[in-house]
Amino acid sequence: MKRIAIIGGGTAGLAAAYELEKARLRGADIDWQLYEASPRLGGLLSTTRIDTLEGRFILEDGPDGWVTEKPWARDLALELGLADQIIPCHEEHRRTLILIDGKLQPMPSRMRMMVPEDLAALEGSTLFTDSARAAYAAELANATTLKASAPTHDESVADFVLRHFGQEVLTKIGSPLLSGVFGGDVHTLSVRAVMPAFVRMEQEHGSLIAALQAKSKERGSRPPQPAFTSLRNGMGTLAEALIAKLPPERIHLQREAYSLKREGKLWCLRTTTPNTTAKSKRHFQHILLATPVCVTRHLLTPLDAAAAALIPTETSSAVLAAFAWPAPAARQIHLPEGFGFLVPQTSNEAGALVPQAMEGAGAFRPLNSDGEKGALAPARTTLLAATFVDQKYPDRAPTGTRILRAFFGGITAEAMMTQPDEPIIAAAHEQLTHILGPLPAPIPTMTTIRRWPNSLPQYAVGHLERMAQLDIHIAKLGGLTLLGNGYHGVGIPDLIRDARATVRTLLS
Numbered sequence: 001m002k003r004i005a006i007i008g009g010g011t012a013g014l015a016a017a018y019e020l021e022k023a024r025l026r027g028a029d030i031d032w033q034l035y036e037a038s039p040r041l042g043g044l045l046s047t048t049r050i051d052t053l054e055g056r057f058i059l060e061d062g063p064d065g066w067v068t069e070k071p072w073a074r075d076l077a078l079e080l081g082l083a084d085q086i087i088p089c090h091e092e093h094r095r096t097l098i099l100i101d102g103k104l105q106p107m108p109s110r111m112r113m114m115v116p117e118d119l120a121a122l123e124g125s126t127l128f129t130d131s132a133r134a135a136y137a138a139e140l141a142n143a144t145t146l147k148a149s150a151p152t153h154d155e156s157v158a159d160f161v162l163r164h165f166g167q168e169v170l171t172k173i174g175s176p177l178l179s180g181v182f183g184g185d186v187h188t189l190s191v192r193a194v195m196p197a198f199v200r201m202e203q204e205h206g207s208l209i210a211a212l213q214a215k216s217k218e219r220g221s222r223p224p225q226p227a228f229t230s231l232r233n234g235m236g237t238l239a240e241a242l243i244a245k246l247p248p249e250r251i252h253l254q255r256e257a258y259s260l261k262r263e264g265k266l267w268c269l270r271t272t273t274p275n276t277t278a279k280s281k282r283h284f285q286h287i288l289l290a291t292p293v294c295v296t297r298h299l300l301t302p303l304d305a306a307a308a309a310l311i312p313t314e315t316s317s318a319v320l321a322a323f324a325w326p327a328p329a330a331r332q333i334h335l336p337e338g339f340g341f342l343v344p345q346t347s348n349e350a351g352a353l354v355p356q357a358m359e360g361a362g363a364f365r366p367l368n369s370d371g372e373k374g375a376l377a378p379a380r381t382t383l384l385a386a387t388f389v390d391q392k393y394p395d396r397a398p399t400g401t402r403i404l405r406a407f408f409g410g411i412t413a414e415a416m417m418t419q420p421d422e423p424i425i426a427a428a429h430e431q432l433t434h435i436l437g438p439l440p441a442p443i444p445t446m447t448t449i450r451r452w453p454n455s456l457p458q459y460a461v462g463h464l465e466r467m468a469q470l471d472i473h474i475a476k477l478g479g480l481t482l483l484g485n486g487y488h489g490v491g492i493p494d495l496i497r498d499a500r501a502t503v504r505t506l507l508s
């Protein structure tokens with residue numbers, strides 16, 4: 001019998017457990033056990049549901065959906081019997097706004113990230129200056145040169161976008177879009193790791209606009225598929241459906257893995273035990289390490305320090321503040337059409353990226369050790385983004401009610417990590433009000449704050465090469481697989497694809 005341990009019960013660990021359990025039920029001679037440090041499974045995948053007389057409010061604690069183009073989350077949801085739960089975003093209202101000089105400007109329609117399908121859509125855009133429009137036109141005209149000079153090596157997302165569209169497009173949409181997904185700095189993020197489709201488009205067509213136009217021609221009159229997909233009762237439904245398929249006796253909560261050692265042909269795994277100082281030790285043939293990168297690096301360092309050094313070192317933290325309002329209060333809220341807005345960071349005198357200056361209040365003021373508000377920070381929009389939740393997906397809130405979700409990242413999120421909810425709620429509410437106009441006061445029972453420290457690993461330039469080397473090191477250790485968001489994609493579909501494929505290979 002093959003004994004397998006999964007360490008970490010987030011999306012990656014649960015998807016691996018599900019696949020192992022399916023194989024066991026089909027008769028595979030395996031004994032798997034899952035160890036999770038916290039008292040609950042799901043990791044970042046979690047939904048808060050608030051039932052009121054008006055109906056149900058769905059507040060996502062972490063991810064709010066997935067990119068439709070990647071089929072693996074949908075496939076799993078279908079397999080789990082969640083067909084009636086799968087919902088597309090409101091594609092007809094898909095529009096992202098960008099905060100420029102205190103005003104929300106819509107991105108032109110029919111754009112894929114920073115690339116327009118149709119130059120005509122840029123004509124009336126208030127977001128771009130004539131110089132950005134000229135840069136877009138030049139990109140299409142220079143397709144042949146761009147194809148001939150496409151780099152054969154990795155580069156930063158910033159360099160890639162600058163080569164195609166110039167500084168204005170990078171600052172206004174390239175950087176905030178990528179920061180919204182990866183929480184990182186476009187000057188260090190690897191284009192090959194985080195935007196592989198765009199690199200392929202360049203290799204094939206030179207111009208990214210030409211590549212999108214070719215795709216659109218291929219599609220013909222078929223409407224584009226909705227960009228995002230989610231689950232009606234929230235993304236936590238996916239974790240709940242996976243957990244329902246797993247025998248509880250194989251799941252060990254509040255069991256933090258703190259040491260992994262080779263003992264002959266077996267792995268010796270040491271974990272804490274809940275509510276005691278006693279430790280537990282068990283032996284396994286194979287370990288699936290599905291922990292966040294900082295934990296994985298810590299466990300791997302004594303086994304192979306060189307391998308551990310290949311794991312992304314930079315991570316970004318996130319803090320989410322979600323506000324729900326019942327119908328009478330929600331009537332005061334007037335939102336522009338769209339899914340939400342992004343806030344480009346501006347450069348300070350030293351050239352470092354900082355949040356936008358903002359007139360008046362709204363800065364995050366941490367509490368000092370006496371619980372008093374600290375010195376007034378310079379007034380800045382420290383938000384990275386906000387989602388108009390009920391405009392993005394159907395059935396998130398009862399008719400006439402509203403949900404807004406604010407997203408903080410980078411140094412602001414780091415500072416908020418140890419703070420109580422109150423100053424975070426105040427900062428989010430003040431900044432949203434400043435940008436969107438008057439909002440009703442937050443309702444404590446309908447407001448959530450979620451902190452996700454070091455949750456997004458940064459795929460720095462050269463990431464794919466480092467992952468290839470890491471694979472070689474891990475293969476040499478034998479009986480060990482790394483899963484989770486540090487390696488081959490941070491999105492929920494990527495994690496599901498890798499976890500399920502790993503288990504199938506392991507058992508084949």
Ligand SMILES: Cc1cc2nc3c(=O)[nH]c(=O)nc-3n(C[C@H](O)[C@H](O)[C@H](O)COP(=O)(O)OP(=O)(O)OC[C@H]3O[C@@H](n4cnc5c(N)ncnc54)[C@H](O)[C@@H]3O)c2cc1C
Pocket residue numbers: 007008009010011012013035036037038040041042043044045062063064065066067255256257258290291292295318320452455456483484485486490491492493495
């Ligand atoms: C704010 C935010 C929003 C996002 N939105 C989206 C989105 O809309 N769509 C999308 O596709 N992706 C999104 N992502 C990315 C995606 O959610 C994550 O990459 C993914 O959830 C990570 O899953 P995981 O299983 O790798 O890690 P986690 O979910 O972090 O799970 C790791 C688990 O390991 C456990 N653990 C840690 N240490 C130990 C230990 N020593 N022993 C045992 N267990 C341990 C943890 O408690 C945790 O349960 C978002 C990320 C963030 C931060």
